[in-house]
Structure formats: structure tokens, C-alpha cells
Amino acid sequence: MKGTEMKQGFLRACLILSAMSAALMGMGPQAAAAAPVASETIISQVNAMPAATRQQTIEAEAKKEGTLTLYHVNIEDIPVMAAAFTKKYGIKVVLWRSSSETVSNRLITEALGSRFDADMIDNNGPGMEALSREKLLQPVKSPLEKDLIPEAFPGSRDWVATTVDVFVQAYNTNKIKKADLPKTYNDLLDPKWKGMLTVEADDQDWFAMTSEKLGKDKTHKLFQDIVAKNGISVRKGHSLLANLIVSGDVPMGLTLYGYKPEQLKKKGAPIDWFVIQPQIAQIRGIAMPKKVQHPYAALLFYDFMLTDGQQMYADREQYPTNRKIKGHAGAMPLVYIDPARSMDEGAAWTKDYERIITKAK
Incomplete structure (x- = not known):
């Protein structure tokens, strides 16, 4: 999406027709969408729990949901991490991959058509910034975020960087x-x-x-x-x-x-x-939309990406944002590109x- 200014008014004007068409045609990995829930409600409930209870609750409820849908841009790493997540928890991950701009446009389009297929988003900084400005993302505030480098949190704090x-x-x-x-x-x-x-x-x-x-x-x-x-x-x-x-x-x-x-x-x-x-x-990261169909599975995947996923990034010669992982990005003198300025x-x-x-x- 580099070099493209995703202005809210322009997007709304250009995308609303495709949003309605998409809803009618069943666009997306799930043709029949379950009723979405507000992410904020679930997040507030689990974050009020003791750490151990929080983890147990998320895992138990996520396994009941049994699946989540992830829109992503990272063709090399996300499929591998999704497979590892499924192996660990037995929860299916439905993947849909495209360019940064297309992923962002699709989320905006579907929201305009009251369609909420995506439970989790993987995108680069500008792509996340576009979604943040449309107020489509929900801060998760996982207790695991305390281990991340300061640069992992953009100004909006409604998404988090997982790799650099x-x-x-x-x-x-x-x-x-x-x-x-x-x-x-x-x-x-x-x-x-x-x-x-x-x-x-x-x-x-x-x-x-x-x-x-x-x-x-x-x-x-x-x-x-x-x-x-x-x-x-x-x-x-x-x-x-x-x-x-x-x-x-x-x-x-x-x-x-x-x-x-x-x-x-x-x-x-x-x-x-x-x-x-x-x-x-430049940072890349994950986010949870404000309305999702599988909130607990999304939260579990979010925490997975801040822990197991961080080591997987390091093993693949990338630079994770978790300071507990050897080779994390915070150990390097870097000049970061600001997604908002981009x-x-x-x-x-x-x-x-x-x-x-x-x-x-």
C-alpha cells in the first residue's frame, strides 16, 4: 500500500457499492457468517481475570469456537505460524492473503456492508494505520504486551507490532x-x-x-x-x-x-x-477487529503471536519485538518509519x- 493515500472519504465513496455486492455474493472464506460479537466486551472480561484463569478461559472457549479467520499479507511466515497454532491448540485457522492495501480495503468494505468475517488481521504499518483511522480495530491489552519493545506500540495502540x-x-x-x-x-x-x-x-x-x-x-x-x-x-x-x-x-x-x-x-x-x-x-503486526465471530480464538492467536510466534520469527532470521527473545529488534540502533507519517x-x-x-x- 506504499505510495497510496487511503483517505476515509474516498474509500467510503468508492467501496460502499462493492461492500453491498460482497455481502450478496458471499465474499470471503465463510459464506454464512455467524453473528459477530463486540471484541471489547470479551477483552474486558478476560483481562479482569487472574492471569492463570484468563489463560484457561481463553483456551477453553477458543476450543469451543474451533476456528478463526485471519486476513494477512505475510505469505512466508503466517501460514507456518497458523499451522503451529493449529497443532498446539487444535483450532483451525482459515487464511486469506493479499497485499496490504487490499487487506485493508477488504476490511473497510466488509464493515461498510456489516460483514465481519475476519477475527484477526496481519498487516504492515500503513495498512494497520488505515484500519485504525477507520476505527475498526480493538485494543487487546494482553498482559504479554509488557515484554515488547516500545516501538511495538503505534500511537493509536489498537494494534501491536510482532516483527520488524x-x-x-x-x-x-x-x-x-x-x-x-x-x-x-x-x-x-x-x-x-x-x-x-x-x-x-x-x-x-x-x-x-x-x-x-x-x-x-x-x-x-x-x-x-x-x-x-x-x-x-x-x-x-x-x-x-x-x-x-x-x-x-x-x-x-x-x-x-x-x-x-x-x-x-x-x-x-x-x-x-x-x-x-x-x-x-518498519513494523508489521497483528490486530483484532472490533467485531468478530470467534473472539476467544482470536485472543488465543494474539497471545500465541506474542510468545511462540516471536521465537518462530527469530528462528526464521527475522526480528521479533519481544525483548525476551534473542535477536529482538530492540537490540539494534534502528530508525523506524512512522506508519502515520507513511x-x-x-x-x-x-x-x-x-x-x-x-x-x-
């Missing part, structure tokens, strides 16, 4: 020697990097934060010069970027998520990563990114 996407630079180890790696972005002006560099097409948030920290005018001029002298190719998709580096088609990428080159490196691929400061990061300033950030890098002439 950390931007790194990566290179093909067969084509570039570690000793030759650039230490600053200024080093990329060296002619030896001509035809060697690439970025992901929608990483305007990374560029905006990098520019802000290093000086906007100076950084814009620097990257204009890099593009003019050495060129920067543009690719769509961070996984594609990583695979192209492994193949050697693009020897160095400037905007990869740190987990992917690390995963590939451990599999023996000729790729490694390094960091040119500042190191930019929404409000995203159009301007995209314009700069396209003008200077991705669509430079």
Missing part, C-alpha cells in the same frame, strides 16, 4: 569482495559501481527516512548523481531482488529486508549483507523517490 522489517544492503559474494563494500552512500559514486546497483520499486519510505537523517537536499542530490553516473536499476519485490543478487544479475541491492539474504546465505547461496547507516526499519506523507515521498531514482530521466 529491517532494511539492509546485500551483495553477490562471487562478484563483490567484502573489502570493497561501500561504507557510505557517497562511496556509490565510484565508477566501479556502474551497472551494479538496484533498489525495490516501492521503498520510498526507506528513501524518505534515509534522506531525513542524512539531510534531505544533500541526499536527494547525492542519489541524483549516483543514478546519473552509475545507474540504479529498479525491481518489484524484495524476494525477487534477493534472488537476482544470488543469480548475479544485479550484484548489489540497496533495499532488502535483512531476513531474506540471511536465509539464503545459510542455504549456501552466494549472498551476504551489510549496513550503510542509517539503518531503516500515510500522510506517502504521496510526497513516492514523488521524490520516483523523480530521483525509480523514474529518473
Whole structure:
């Protein structure tokens, strides 16, 4: 959803017709929806219980419900975690996956049509911010939240970050020697990097934060010069970027998520990563809608993602937000992208990114 301003009035005007059509056509993983309940009521009741009673109650009631529906954007991790949750508790997880913007639009659309299929949401920061502004999310206030890094809680506090996407630079180890790696972005002006560099097409948030920290005018001029002298190719998709580096088609990428080159490196691929400061990061997380059909199963999955799920993220070379997990994001000096600013300033950030890098002439 990067580069898209999801304005409430626009969305309501454009989506209300599809909301009504969706309700009639039975859009969603469940064609016949059970009567939804208010999340806040259930949350208030269980949070008033002693910790042990709270857990016992949630588990018992969740097993009675037997299922939950999760809308998500994370194609690599969420299916694995959902399977682990089902194995642990015997509760089926119905998954529906799409892009961040589509997930957010669907929740808004269904709410306009009084349809409440989703019990839990997985999305990136801007996607969650869009749902928060539509007042569709319910703060859970789990006692487990005390173990999370401060950055896990956005200003609205109606969703929580479960992992952090950390931007790194990566290179093909067969084509570039570690000793030759650039230490600053200024080093990329060296002619030896001509035809060697690439970025992901929608990483305007990374560029905006990098520019802000290093000086906007100076950084814009620097990257204009890099593009003019050495060129920067543009690719769509961070996984594609990583695979192209492994193949050697693009020897160095400037905007990869740190987990992917690390995963590939451990599999023996000729790729490694390094960091040119500042190191930019963005949060991804989960949320519970205000109205759901399976509130206890949703609460159980929420707590699962703050505990078992955190270790699973770490095992998959990602950066969890739980401070009790080794390798958590709080141990790193990161510059976080504010999801609210990403929404409000995203159009301007995209314009700069396209003008200077991705669509430079």
C-alpha cells in the first residue's frame, strides 16, 4: 500500500457499492457468517481475570469456537505460524492473503456492508494505520504486551507490532569482495559501481527516512548523481531482488529486508549483507477487529503471536519485538518509519523517490 493515500472519504465513496455486492455474493472464506460479537466486551472480561484463569478461559472457549479467520499479507511466515497454532491448540485457522492495501480495503468494505468475517488481521504499518483511522480495530491489552519493545506500540495502540522489517544492503559474494563494500552512500559514486546497483520499486519510505537523517537536499542530490553516473536499476519485490543478487544479475541491492539474504546465505547461496547507516526499519503486526465471530480464538492467536510466534520469527532470521527473545529488534540502533507519517506523507515521498531514482530521466 506504499505510495497510496487511503483517505476515509474516498474509500467510503468508492467501496460502499462493492461492500453491498460482497455481502450478496458471499465474499470471503465463510459464506454464512455467524453473528459477530463486540471484541471489547470479551477483552474486558478476560483481562479482569487472574492471569492463570484468563489463560484457561481463553483456551477453553477458543476450543469451543474451533476456528478463526485471519486476513494477512505475510505469505512466508503466517501460514507456518497458523499451522503451529493449529497443532498446539487444535483450532483451525482459515487464511486469506493479499497485499496490504487490499487487506485493508477488504476490511473497510466488509464493515461498510456489516460483514465481519475476519477475527484477526496481519498487516504492515500503513495498512494497520488505515484500519485504525477507520476505527475498526480493538485494543487487546494482553498482559504479554509488557515484554515488547516500545516501538511495538503505534500511537493509536489498537494494534501491536510482532516483527520488524529491517532494511539492509546485500551483495553477490562471487562478484563483490567484502573489502570493497561501500561504507557510505557517497562511496556509490565510484565508477566501479556502474551497472551494479538496484533498489525495490516501492521503498520510498526507506528513501524518505534515509534522506531525513542524512539531510534531505544533500541526499536527494547525492542519489541524483549516483543514478546519473552509475545507474540504479529498479525491481518489484524484495524476494525477487534477493534472488537476482544470488543469480548475479544485479550484484548489489540497496533495499532488502535483512531476513531474506540471511536465509539464503545459510542455504549456501552466494549472498551476504551489510549496513550503510542509517539503518531503516518498519513494523508489521497483528490486530483484532472490533467485531468478530470467534473472539476467544482470536485472543488465543494474539497471545500465541506474542510468545511462540516471536521465537518462530527469530528462528526464521527475522526480528521479533519481544525483548525476551534473542535477536529482538530492540537490540539494534534502528530508525523506524512512522506508519502515520507513511500515510500522510506517502504521496510526497513516492514523488521524490520516483523523480530521483525509480523514474529518473
